[in-house]
Amino acid sequence: MREIITLQLGPLSNYTGAHFWNLQDEALGAAGGERLDGVAEDVLFSWSEDPRGAPVYRPRAVVVDTSGATGGVSFSLDAPGAPPDASAASSAWGGDAQVVASGRIPKSAFTQQLELQSGINFDRESAAAIARHQAALEAAARQLDALALGSAPSGARGVGVRYWSDYLKVQLHPRSFQALQGAWHGAAGLEGYGAASSLTYGVRPAVEAVADAVRWWSEGCDSLQGVQVFADDLTAFGGLARSVLDELREELPGARILYFSLRPTDSGGGGQGAAAGGSSGSSGGAREVVSDALAVAELSERSAAYVPLRVPTDAAALLPLLRLPSGWRGSNYLCGALLGAAIDTATLPLRLGGPTSALEGPSGATDLHSWVSLLSGRGGANLAAAALQLPVGAAEPEDWTAQRASDARAGEASPAEAGRGEAGPSYRLSTLRNTVVLAPSPPALRLQPDSSLAESVVLRGARRASGLPATARDAAAALDAALRSEPPRRCVMHRCVSPAAVAVPLPFPGIFGPAVGPEGEVVARWSPAAAQAALAAGAGPGSAAAGARDGRHVASCPVLTRVAATSEFGPWLEERARALLRASATAGGRALGEGWGYAGADLEEVGERLRRMAGSYADGSDDDGLDD
Template identity: 30%
Template sequence: MNRTREVITLQLGHTASFVGTHLWNALDIADPDTVDTNVLIRSGIDPERGTATYAPRLVIVDLKGSLGTLKKINQLYEDSDTQADVSWNGKVDVRKQDPLPKNEYLNYLDTDPDQEDDEDDDKPQQTQQQHSQPNPKQFSKVLDSAVSVWSDYNSMFYHPRTVVEIPSYSHDDSISPFAIYNQGSDLWTSNHDLQDDILENRIRFFLEECDSPQGIQVLADVGDAFSGFTARCLESLREDVGKLCITVYGVSDGDDGVVDSVRGINESLAMAQISEFASLYVPVRKPTGLYRNSNLGGFGVKSSLQSRYHWTACLAASIDSLTLPMRLAKGPTSMSALISPLTQAGVLGMLASSVPFPFNDANSSKELFAKEVNMGDHVDWVRDDTFGLPYDVIESCIGQVSVLRGVQGLNSTELKASFNDFLSRSPTPIGCNTSYTSESGFPISLAFPDIFNPSTPASAIPLYSRLRASSRLAGLVGERVKALEQIPGKVLRMMGEQDVSKEFLASNVDLLGSLRDTYDQEN
């Protein structure tokens, strides 16, 4: 029997929690015969009520006004409508704010009749979606117009130590936006109470209740001030956890209200600083367009993926698939072993994915791989999530990790051989090209957007996802260097008002220069 090795998750920023919510919704309905949910989920007993609890091992940090209808304390932990005793004997004026209205999906979860079944009284109180019976109704059309914050499609109950709402900045504040790297950096370094709350009261709490923690995975906004907040948080965290594996997915959202030139500076500083403390840093961007027309038939994407609710769903499916090998119920790999083909050279990785993979049957998949072996230097049915390209590139690699899931017959020798032939088109040093397969597809929750073609609801989709390190990373880092060296005067003055000095920018140019040299083909 495998011993579960736990992982803690951090979601830092609003778009990061859009991605994370899709991840938790999928894990909520994952096949327990295939996936060991205990890697990311904690089961416990509420000491005050004596009831079983089931919630992600998770810390979420977001701004004031970003939580929507989500309660910091939910019905798994809170008492009934009793109020705490107070010592004041005089008149008390109680004022209650009307709760925000819930959308149709959230109301559906609240009225799930299975929550009240007597036969479930002795079972762990899990999420409402897990207890519900299969329901063919999809809520995508409702949520397309109803989603404004990530909690609008959240199905999970969270632990009381999960959610941190920063009161000093407001969500979607156009007057005083949380937009510049140093705003986030200064918020962390100057607010010791906030540091202690996140590190000691929350992250350490989840770590100390683990039997054998193997790492921390981080989803972070890097286009706004959460770039600086994340960098300083990871610096403190690294001092606390030593050599524990930390993987970071740095998400940049083009619709976050940040000026493009400022976003580029934030992304650059995030790459320079986070790379100092992360075991692996994977920058990802909002898609810039649809997949190329490849006339493959099979499954495709019909959405333009410009909605945050849509494109973060695809990104979540890709990340879920990449981390599947460390969450397998049988024969899992460790978090550090999973990323080792990339980290032998440096700390950067490039993400690409086919969401969904065009076929879920062995014969069509085998023909697709065989066809690609004789094609050019682009793969039209894979999207590059790091560069935002609607295709993937065939190239020599420093290291590569690939996952193919949801295709029936993956255990057949012929299909595995075709898959390996396809992967070998990108030459990689011996021992630095690993692949994993699973017949279990990515589970589609009731709240997952209707973005696939054909649109017939399916319980799971086939998917291909990969991480790679190559000399192209030198060009990516070079872009980040250029963003710091060519800052417009107006933007530089604005950054100066937030104590972003020229010396600080120059030091980060040096850090990025060293990082670029790591991946420069001439070196």
């Protein structure tokens, strides 16, 4: 085995992680317990048997969040305690004491259905009973995103996602969840990278608890590849991540750390306040600028690869076959779905090694060490950016001449123009058009081909223009055609192609538009105007009269990701160094740094570190990363 331990730190990371694990669970369930997509499930999961002898898979994960962040779900083996007793309360004044306890938070209807059905032996159920159980589960799943998609009745209660545990399908091991003591769900006080220093019990107990849990998982591994980290590092979980990574580097010296820095969409994702003309001296602006600079500088040097991810505010225009509702930018549930899908596909090569289907096996399997080494170079800089196409356009290998002209135009266009859908007769596989770069700004990373230093491109479940699935050979030929159509550049490239599409889990937001078919295929000659007209003409989601579809009708979907080391990180890092310099020159910025344990000289050193990192991406660097 080549195990990977997953570490999740913070709310957005856990919303993203819940989608990520649901995608793994759905793929396993769709195969009836025997995966034929080439994925070895024991890379991410440990397994045991239940009393009936059936396998039970649990994520090899450590999940960290605030107290109360799991809502009505408890991941502990301990039985619920008795009601609080007033006699147990302590008081300095010696008078009567009264303990007031709030009621238990109810579990989501979806979680309740999962628990109810976990005790059913479906081998003994009739077809009609199984259909009723499935209908009940689907109805509960629809309630989860009713509010997020704007389809819930006004004033509806008990509808919509309140906690990431509301839609998590997999069973976490009791050792997996770690509550951040002294920090409560929904309470203020965790804003900013260094805010963990003000926790009631300090940061050390949390670091030791997380390190112990990772150590426990590692002891059960035969051949540990490394650790993949999802972290909200613009918050207190960033400072916590720094301390945890220091522990892990000592505990697991041979393990590589792949770090995904997850940024919220409803902010710029890093230092945008001052860069966009806002005041870096304001408390919020300075906090975001300093947090971004510290996270990038300190956490990238503790990781083998550092990948900042953020769904941009114009994602709806860049992914024109999706239907993102108003207000999606502030929803961890919706943003986490896109981030989870991107991470799931981008890291697919690290999980390959299992049995395959009749559509031929996947190509491009690799390990974590080789993958992060590919993305490192240029003086040791290890930043990478990711792009996503969802769903993937039609894969026609013989069409690469026309594709070259189309993608060349996309390469010359502005980011907004490049993201708009094709006005022509079809929606084609492309690594440039109809893709969204999931990176914080400013400046915006475009992942232009001529700026790439190294890339890993993954294509899953490609379909032909006819709607039929493409074989692995045809999909690889179509991907090669698309890559050849891009402007030439000197770039190391890793390519992974799997004929198996991504199985869309039941509790997934209904974000697919009316031009997407049940298997993720484009159902008609597509154009942005036609897709919008089909939706506008319908009486609502699922309207048969206009051909509009319910966004939850898609069972599987082709996905493409690019993860690239790019010279565009040079200006990106320079901007963060300049923003930090401006913030640290203000009284508010200096006070903030000192409160987090960074004196003025420390912030200057961080800025200098960012400038050195930026310089490693400059043209003419002695180390271009191509000699290994």
